[in-house]
Amino acid sequence: xxxxxxxxxxxxxxxxxxxxxxxxxxxxxxxxxxxxxxxxxxxxxxxxxxxxxxxxxxxxxxxxxxxxxxxxxxxxxxxxxxxxxxxxxxxxxxxxxxxxxxxxxxxxxxxxxxxxxxxxxxxxxxxxxxxxxxxxxxxxxxxxxxxxxxxxxxxxxxxxxxxxxxxxxxxxxxxxxxxxxxxxxxxxxxxxxxxxxxxxxxxxxxxxxxxxxxxxxxxxxxxxxxxxxxxxxxxxxxxxxxxxxxxxxxxxxxxxxxxxxxxxxxxxxxxxxxxxxxxxxxxxxxxxxxxxxxxxxxx
Amino acid sequence: xxxxxxxxxxxxxxxxxxxxxxxxxxxxxxxxxxxxxxxxxxxxxxxxxxxxxxxxxxxxxxxxxxxxxxxxxxxxxxxxxxxxxxxxxxxxxxxxxxxxxxxxxxxxxxxxxxxxxxxxxxxxxxxxxxxxxxxxxxxxxxxxxxxxxxxxxxxxxxxxxxxxxxxxxxxxxxxxxxxxxxxxxxxxxxxxxxxxxxxxxxxxxxxxxxxxxxxxxxxxxxxxxxxxxxxxxxxxxxxxxxxxxxxxxxxxxxxxxxxxxxxxxxxxxxxxxxxxxxxxxxxxxxxxxxxxxxxxxxxxxxxxxxxxxxxxxxxxxxxxxxxxxxxxxxxxxxxxxxxxxxxxxxxxxxxxxxxxxxxxxxxxxxxxxxxxxxxxxxxxxxxxxxxxxxxxxxxxxxxxxxxxxxxxxxxxxxxxxxxxxxxxxxxxxxxxxxxxxxxxxxxxxxxxxxxxxxxxxxxxxxxxxxxxxxxxxxxxxxxxxxxx
Numbered sequence: 001x002x003x004x005x006x007x008x009x010x011x012x013x014x015x016x017x018x019x020x021x022x023x024x025x026x027x028x029x030x031x032x033x034x035x036x037x038x039x040x041x042x043x044x045x046x047x048x049x050x051x052x053x054x055x056x057x058x059x060x061x062x063x064x065x066x067x068x069x070x071x072x073x074x075x076x077x078x079x080x081x082x083x084x085x086x087x088x089x090x091x092x093x094x095x096x097x098x099x100x101x102x103x104x105x106x107x108x109x110x111x112x113x114x115x116x117x118x119x120x121x122x123x124x125x126x127x128x129x130x131x132x133x134x135x136x137x138x139x140x141x142x143x144x145x146x147x148x149x150x151x152x153x154x155x156x157x158x159x160x161x162x163x164x165x166x167x168x169x170x171x172x173x174x175x176x177x178x179x180x181x182x183x184x185x186x187x188x189x190x191x192x193x194x195x196x197x198x199x200x201x202x203x204x205x206x207x208x209x210x211x212x213x214x215x216x217x218x219x220x221x222x223x224x225x226x227x228x229x230x231x232x233x234x235x236x237x238x239x240x241x242x243x244x245x246x247x248x249x250x251x252x253x254x255x256x257x258x259x260x261x262x263x264x265x266x267x268x269x270x271x272x273x274x275x276x277x278x279x280x281x282x283x284x285x286x287x288x289x290x291x292x293x294x295x296x297x298x299x
Numbered sequence: 300x301x302x303x304x305x306x307x308x309x310x311x312x313x314x315x316x317x318x319x320x321x322x323x324x325x326x327x328x329x330x331x332x333x334x335x336x337x338x339x340x341x342x343x344x345x346x347x348x349x350x351x352x353x354x355x356x357x358x359x360x361x362x363x364x365x366x367x368x369x370x371x372x373x374x375x376x377x378x379x380x381x382x383x384x385x386x387x388x389x390x391x392x393x394x395x396x397x398x399x400x401x402x403x404x405x406x407x408x409x410x411x412x413x414x415x416x417x418x419x420x421x422x423x424x425x426x427x428x429x430x431x432x433x434x435x436x437x438x439x440x441x442x443x444x445x446x447x448x449x450x451x452x453x454x455x456x457x458x459x460x461x462x463x464x465x466x467x468x469x470x471x472x473x474x475x476x477x478x479x480x481x482x483x484x485x486x487x488x489x490x491x492x493x494x495x496x497x498x499x500x501x502x503x504x505x506x507x508x509x510x511x512x513x514x515x516x517x518x519x520x521x522x523x524x525x526x527x528x529x530x531x532x533x534x535x536x537x538x539x540x541x542x543x544x545x546x547x548x549x550x551x552x553x554x555x556x557x558x559x560x561x562x563x564x565x566x567x568x569x570x571x572x573x574x575x576x577x578x579x580x581x582x583x584x585x586x587x588x589x590x591x592x593x594x595x596x597x598x599x600x601x602x603x604x605x606x607x608x609x610x611x612x613x614x615x616x617x618x619x620x621x622x623x624x625x626x627x628x629x630x631x632x633x634x635x636x637x638x639x640x641x642x643x644x645x646x647x648x649x650x651x652x653x654x655x656x657x658x659x660x661x662x663x664x665x666x667x668x669x670x671x672x673x674x675x676x677x678x679x680x681x682x683x684x685x686x687x688x689x690x691x692x693x694x695x696x697x698x699x700x701x702x703x704x705x706x707x708x709x710x711x712x713x714x715x716x717x718x719x720x721x722x723x724x725x726x727x728x729x730x731x732x733x734x735x736x737x738x739x740x741x742x743x744x745x746x747x748x749x750x751x752x753x754x755x756x757x758x759x760x761x762x763x764x765x766x767x768x769x770x771x772x773x774x775x776x777x778x779x780x781x782x783x
């Protein structure tokens with residue numbers, strides 16, 4: 001057997017456990033969902049499915065709620081991704097310094113990422129409340145007018161604040177990236193007289209672009225799928241409808257499936273989201289060659 | 300290569316979107332959107348102990364001959380059916396094991412979708428039953444009910460007919476299930492202390508108020524200290540805000556004699572004066588801060604406020620007397636509390652309907668309908684029914700069990716006196732569109748919420764909700780017809 005064939009067999013046999021699980025529990029349900037999105041599946045009529053062609057997809061583009069919620073989702077994503085990537089990186093730069101108690105700070109900033117979403121929403125509701133809420137308390141102490149954080153005008157801002165509170169989750173991978181930058185590069189730069197700021201701009205940032213790139217991609221994927229936070233920020237249960245500005249796309253799909261039993265339409269909505277995620281990711285990928293710096297050559 | 304591994308990770312992550320979005324969300328309290336108005340089950344502390352008794356005599360014809368042990372799955376919650384009760388049942392019926400399955404509304408929807416739902420399905424009689432019947436999920440129990448020695452038909456209160464549905468009208472046709480208990484869910488409980496603080500007299504409990512009168516009262520009971528509210532007048536429910544909701548609207552319409560659905564359920568029209576009056580009245584209440592709402596952004600729930608002596612009235616049914624009796628702060632001065640009859644629409648007829656009637660049906664797809672029935676009979680007519688009635692967390696469905704309700708304190712006596720009167724007005728049911736089911740709640744919220752913030756107007760809201768509801772109804776109807 002040729003060396004290459006051997007290696008190929010080894011490769012596939014090693015990834016096969018993951019692959020088998022993915023096919024059974026990932027790919028198959030996905031494709032079945034794709035099939036259902038072309039039917040009139042209503043949650044009870046699995047034995048009497050009718051082929052509807054592209055009707056559900058067509059409906060999504062004429063459904064004012066779907067388009068509205070997609071717009072709101074892109075809006076949230078447009079703020080959430082850049083800000084959370086920047087905050088995650090900024091925190092990592094600070095936490096990469098050798099100061100006393102740095103591991104305590106690292107834990108503190110990472111903590112929001114391990115708090116369950118439900119618990120963090122309940123906590124933020126108290127913060128945003130107008131009745132003894134902490135945020136309005138601070139505003140009135142410094143003499144600013146109180147606002148309705150969960151009302152029409154500020155609900156999305158509040159959602160973003162809550163999401164960005166979890167931006168410390170990116171610290172871990174950013175720190176790993178920072179630790180991977182060879183120390184001698186910094187030494188060489190210092191000898192050449194580069195200031196700390198210049199070292200950050202011309203050394204750290206370019207070398208961190210692969211990590212930033214990864215965070216941007218994962219951020220987009222995650223951000224387009226947000227649904228639990230906006231629902232629970234205004235409601236008390238998952239079938240509650242969020243306040244209109246926070247009616248995001250995934251919430252709409254969730255509502256269609258579980259409040260209206262429009263399973264087929266919900267599947268179509270999710271496949272459209274999948275395509276949107278794919279398209280956005282491809283866009284980011286194609287731009288990556290202009291701004292992502294790899295130290296090694298790419299295959 | 301690195302690029303590709305990122306790409307692969309990305310696709311996998313995206314796959315999570317598509318392989319079932321209900322996977323990691325068990326956080327919510329997940330009660331069905333439709334029956335949210337009645338959490339009769341919040342405290343259901345069944346005492347358990349010596350259950351079983353009279354159920355053993357039931358007609359378990361089908362089960363005796365096989366000898367094999369079958370498992371009956373149900374999503375009746377463990378708060379409503381204790382381990383001790385199950386043990387008693389299993390002892391009396393060695394051929395049946397009972398398994399409680401904890402499901403939220405989303406998981407149940409998924410199980411129904413895949414044909415994997417429990418044998419005995421817990422649901423809201425008012426909001427879910429017609430929908431389950433038209434979808435062919437509910438087993439017709441008429442013959443079993445008529446021959447049952449445990450559940451005697453002539454002992455049942457009219458309210459149990461909320462589990463009858465002939466395809467068009469609730470209350471008529473075959474029997475599909477029973478409520479475990481029920482309440483006059485749109486009645487009002489008050490705290491006299493707060494009436495005194497506002498210098499307002501408690502209304503006469505023998506005559507129902509109209510809803511506009513309730514709102515006026517709520518305004519008088521709301522006391523402000525500058526910008527801050529010292530006490531509110533009204534809570535719309537124990538778990539949320541003082542805002543209108545779909546269930547509450549249906550009670551108002553029932554009293555006003557208005558049905559937004561066409562006779563065959565094929566369409567709805569919200570463009571009716573009564574709907575507009577209802578929404579106007581409530582938007583005005585929101586703007587006047589009579590309770591916690593989206594505009595004043597007070598995140599304290601109605602129930603919390605009620606027990607903190609910060610809201611004078613709360614819209615809730617008889618079951619809430621159980622909450623009051625069991626509250627540490629309230630039980631020391633029960634005489635301050637009382638129930639007022641269910642309000643009516645202006646010039647409307649008096650109705651005191653149930654807004655939930657949580658109970659169960661037997662799944663038509665159950666492989667063990669006989670054993671499921673044995674369990675059903677015991678749970679609804681046997682010892683658990685007595686246990687439920689004596690806690691006062693809900694009203695029994697049997698005339699003969701009414702005596703078991705708490706009746707010792709002055710509070711109990713006041714509540715029971717109002718209740719006796721209310722019972723005369725419980726034979727009408729909320730007019731729920733079977734195709735819209737729980738969806739009405741969401742559509743209503745979508746169009747009414749912007750009104751509080753002045754982001755829309757009433758006519759837009761009415762036409763919007765009519766349009767959305769009709770789309771949902773038409774689609775559901777098509778799917779039902781295509782499957783028949």
